Amino acid sequence: MKIYLPKDASARALGADAVADTIAALAPDATLTRTGTRGMTWLEPLLEIEINGVRHGFGPVEPADIADILDDPLGHAKSLGPVHDIAFFKAQTRLTFARVGVIDPTDISAYAAHGGLSGLRRALTMRDEAMINEVKESGLRGRGGAGFPTGIKWDTVRLAPADQKYIICNADEGDSGTFADRMLMEGDPFCLIEGMVIAGLAVGATRGYVYLRSEYPDAIATMTAAVIVARENGLLGDVLGSGHQFDMDIRTGAGAYVCGEETSLLNSLEGKRGVVRAKPPLPAIHGFLGKPTVVNNVISLASIPTIFANGAAAYAAQGLGRSRGTIPVQLAGNVKYGGLFEAGFGMTLGALVNDIGGGTATGRPVKAVQIGGPLGAFFAPHQFDTPFGYEEFDGAGGLIGHAGLTVFDDSADMLGMARFAMEFCAVESCGKCTPCRIGAVRGVETLDRMAAGDPAAQEVLEDLCETMRDGSLCALGGFTPYPVMSALRLFPDEFAPQKEAAE
Amino acid sequence: MPDAIQTEQIAAILTDHNGYEGPLLPILHAIQAEFGMIPEWAVPQIAQHLNIGRAEVHGVVTFYHDFRDAPTGRHVVKICRAEACKAMGGDALAATALEKLNTGWHGTTANGAVTVEPVYCLGLCSCAPAAMVDGRLIGRLDAEKLDAALAGVNT
Numbered sequence: 001m002k003i004y005l006p007k008d009a010s011a012r013a014l015g016a017d018a019v020a021d022t023i024a025a026l027a028p029d030a031t032l033t034r035t036g037t038r039g040m041t042w043l044e045p046l047l048e049i050e051i052n053g054v055r056h057g058f059g060p061v062e063p064a065d066i067a068d069i070l071d072d073p074l075g076h077a078k079s080l081g082p083v084h085d086i087a088f089f090k091a092q093t094r095l096t097f098a099r100v101g102v103i104d105p106t107d108i109s110a111y112a113a114h115g116g117l118s119g120l121r122r123a124l125t126m127r128d129e130a131m132i133n134e135v136k137e138s139g140l141r142g143r144g145g146a147g148f149p150t151g152i153k154w155d156t157v158r159l160a161p162a163d164q165k166y167i168i169c170n171a172d173e174g175d176s177g178t179f180a181d182r183m184l185m186e187g188d189p190f191c192l193i194e195g196m197v198i199a200g201l202a203v204g205a206t207r208g209y210v211y212l213r214s215e216y217p218d219a220i221a222t223m224t225a226a227v228i229v230a231r232e233n234g235l236l237g238d239v240l241g242s243g244h245q246f247d248m249d250i251r252t253g254a255g256a257y258v259c260g261e262e263t264s265l266l267n268s269l270e271g272k273r274g275v276v277r278a279k280p281p282l283p284a285i286h287g288f289l290g291k292p293t294v295v296n297n298v299i300s301l302a303s304i305p306t307i308f309a310n311g312a313a314a315y316a317a318q319g320l321g322r323s324r325g326t327i328p329v330q331l332a333g334n335v336k337y338g339g340l341f342e343a344g345f346g347m348t349l350g351a352l353v354n355d356i357g358g359g360t361a362t363g364r365p366v367k368a369v370q371i372g373g374p375l376g377a378f379f380a381p382h383q384f385d386t387p388f389g390y391e392e393f394d395g396a397g398g399l400i401g402h403a404g405l406t407v408f409d410d411s412a413d414m415l416g417m418a419r420f421a422m423e424f425c426a427v428e429s430c431g432k433c434t435p436c437r438i439g440a441v442r443g444v445e446t447l448d449r450m451a452a453g454d455p456a457a458q459e460v461l462e463d464l465c466e467t468m469r470d471g472s473l474c475a476l477g478g479f480t481p482y483p484v485m486s487a488l489r490l491f492p493d494e495f496a497p498q499k500e501a502a503e
Numbered sequence: 504m505p506d507a508i509q510t511e512q513i514a515a516i517l518t519d520h521n522g523y524e525g526p527l528l529p530i531l532h533a534i535q536a537e538f539g540m541i542p543e544w545a546v547p548q549i550a551q552h553l554n555i556g557r558a559e560v561h562g563v564v565t566f567y568h569d570f571r572d573a574p575t576g577r578h579v580v581k582i583c584r585a586e587a588c589k590a591m592g593g594d595a596l597a598a599t600a601l602e603k604l605n606t607g608w609h610g611t612t613a614n615g616a617v618t619v620e621p622v623y624c625l626g627l628c629s630c631a632p633a634a635m636v637d638g639r640l641i642g643r644l645d646a647e648k649l650d651a652a653l654a655g656v657n658t
Contacts, residue, residue: 271527338629
């Protein structure tokens with residue numbers, strides 16, 4: 001009997017390891033493969049048993065369920081039928097996450113058997129310019145949030161003359177409501193490694209680093225193990241025996257949110273304080289140790305293998321407007337069906353929250369959705385017709401960021417959320433620029449004045465947000481006004497001076 | 504002040520990282536793994552080895568939330584304070600935890616058993632609220648799971 005069970009951090013946080021122990025005790029002859037997660041977190045731990053060649057799902061399972069499931073799988077109350085037929089899964093277009101939840105993450109033969117390495121093999125037959133054109137034609141834009149065209153960034157590095165160039169993967173996924181990077185690294189680490197190798201071939205870089213946040217110990221362990229396996233199997237080093245060199249290492253962050261900003265990340269990687277650098281010079285010209293450097297998010301790099309395996313046109317066929325390809329939307333917070341949903345750009349926010357996500361977990365009305373992490377704007381239900389795309393969200397006064405959707409029900413305290421945005425900025429500010437360092441502290445104070453009923457405070461807050469937005473060096477100070485001002489605009493009553501109770 | 508053995512231990516960690524590009528963070532992680540903190544007396548030794556100023560090493564140690572100047576309690580409870588966990592009642596659970604342990608954020612219980620740290624996102628946002636107890640992740644945290652987790656460590 002073939003049994004599959006995720007070892008993704010979310011599944012483990014919900015008891016998957018105890019389930020695995022029970023399976024080992026009750027069915028010692030079965031083959032248990034620990035995989036990544038399918039991304040249907042509300043069903044975790046999601047057990048899968050292969051029946052007549054089809055993987056059937058069971059979930060959420062507890063150790064006490066195992067004996068009965070093994071005894072009569074299809075008759076069990078927690079039987080979900082074939083996993084591919086679960087509506088949430090069936091509605092997706094899984095390109096970047098095709099193998100996540102399917103294979104043992106550090107089994108490189110399983111990786112190759114499920115389409116892995118075919119992108120790299122094709123890349124090895126191409127000249128560097130042709131590789132860059134492939135990325136440009138795919139329309140891929142930075143999935144970390146900024147949305148900069150990946151092909152143009154790569155070309156800048158390719159054309160920069162240097163004795164050493166670097167590929168740096170930004171895996172400092174600090175935004176609340178996002179976990180796509182973690183899920184990819186824990187579920188299909190070779191996909192990221194393959195993407196980095198292709199990037200190295202395209203721009204002429206021979207060294208790479210993944211800067212991975214310390215809050216993700218499972219991802220660190222999986223990536224570290226995968227790099228060793230990749231080296232042993234010729235994916236790293238002399239790349240597939242081609243004569244091209246590329247090797248990489250995993251580096252651990254140290255709990256600073258601002259290091260998700262690319263120039264802070266480079267300073268941190270160099271062993272300095274994670275302080276933002278002024279741009280220009282761009283990292284593409286003057287990056288890690290002063291050398292030309294590609295800094296790309298995990299999902300950007302992990303999308304590269306599918307683009308090369310199936311061609312740029314197939315990738316660009318998905319999407320909306322200037323947002324091409326697929327986006328892994330993360331449904332988080334107070335949502336009934338939480339998890340990761342990969343689909344072409346263009347679905348409306350309402351479809352994602354209500355149809356795919358099933359509304360709130362508490363069953364109460366949706367009050368607001370924060371999109372793109374702590375620096376993202378709140379959206380209210382009347383904006384739910386906004387299609388998911390870079391320009392479309394920009395036009396609606398927000399940003400898609402790393403595509404995390406944090407849902408709040410009607411009990412959310414919006415002034416409290418605005419205050420938290422400022423508080424978070426104050427805690428995490430690198431301290432280099434004044435609007436962020438001082439502004440965030442003043443922002444907390446001003447919101448406290450508003451909470452106390454000071455009618456003069458709102459004007460100060462608006463002015464402060466403008467200064468932070470226009471005057472900050474990076475997105476931390478520059479975008480903190482998004483959640484603050486969107487909360488104020490959407491829910492002005494919660495910020496209004498309280499009427500005197502005695503009158 | 505460090506004894507000869509401790510100086511040796513630091514020297515070994517420093518040597519292990521020869522040839523690293525940007526070695527300081529990996530060195531600090533290794534020292535903290537060994538000593539449970541970054542001892543102040545190690546700073547001059549690190550600076551000397553890397554040929555950088557003591558102030559620069561001090562600056563890096565104090566910049567990052569992870570590096571500690573004092574050891575933690577015997578157990579570490581990290582509770583997520585970020586938005587997705589707030590949306591699922593994380594604040595109330597955090598307040599309960601701090602009250603039960605009779606300490607504040609970054610504080611250690613009087614018996615030296617538990618240090619409580621805030622964490623801004625464990626990436627468990629689709630099974631919020633989340634916490635981490637001595638490296639073990641807990642999703643869909645509720646009062647019952649919190650009680651069990653605290654009972655297991657606060658001794």
